[in-house]
Every structure is written in C-alpha cells, then in structure tokens.
Amino acid sequence: MKSRTLIGCTLTLSAFIFIGGGTFTLISALSVQETNIRRDRATALQCTQKLNDLAAFGKGTVETVRTNTVLTLKDFTDPRGALGTASLAMMMCPNKNVENICLGDQCEGAGNKVILKMTFSERQKT
Secondary structure, eight states: OOHHHHHHHHHHHHHHHHHHHHHHHHHHHHHHHHHHHHHHHHHHHHHHHHHHHHHHHTTEEEEEETTEEEEEEOOOSOHHHHHHHHHHHHHHOTTEEEEEEEEESSSTTOSSSOEEEEEEEEOOOO
C-alpha cells in the first residue's frame, strides 16, 4: 500500500471520529440546556407556591405587578419575626432579586399596623 493511500485512509477514519465526537458534544450541550430550562421553570413554580403558602400563614397577599412579585404580610408584633420571614422568602426564591423591602407602620398600605412588604424581580440571566 502506498503511503499516500495509507495517509488518506487514516485521515478519513479520523474525520469520522471527530464528526462523532462533535455530534456527541452538540447533543450533550442541548441536553444540558434543556435541563437548565426545566430546572428554572420548576424553581419559579416552587417560589410562587412557597410565597403563597407564606402569605396564607402570615395573613398576607402575593401580587404580580408587571414583572415584579410583591409579597405583603400584615400584623407583625415582633420585627425580628418579620426579618426572619423576609430571610425565608429570599431563600425560597433563588431566581429572584429583592428590589425593595419595607418593614414598619410607614409602608404603603400599612394603616398604622406593622407590615412587611417585599418586591421581587426576576434575576437577569447571564
């Protein structure tokens, strides 16, 4: 067998190997992207459910204003408990940023009662 033929066969076989490797890498990347999308959706759903549970427990409401989520909890007698609840709300929503937090009787809609009002926005994907 001539050396040119041998080199040509070797290059052809290596091309098939590299095409297979590239195909495997592409399929893996698409699979990871789909998994990330499913995980983001599940996290957003869990966040909404947990904020609604927290609102039901704390005599409050969860509203969606444009793209922001507003959690309002009423009738706090101890500010430490309100701060603990705020920390819990932040932990339940890792895909959201806290834009605004108001604790006290001077918050909008407080009516001389101590309330906790938190505004969450969607975290920008990078």
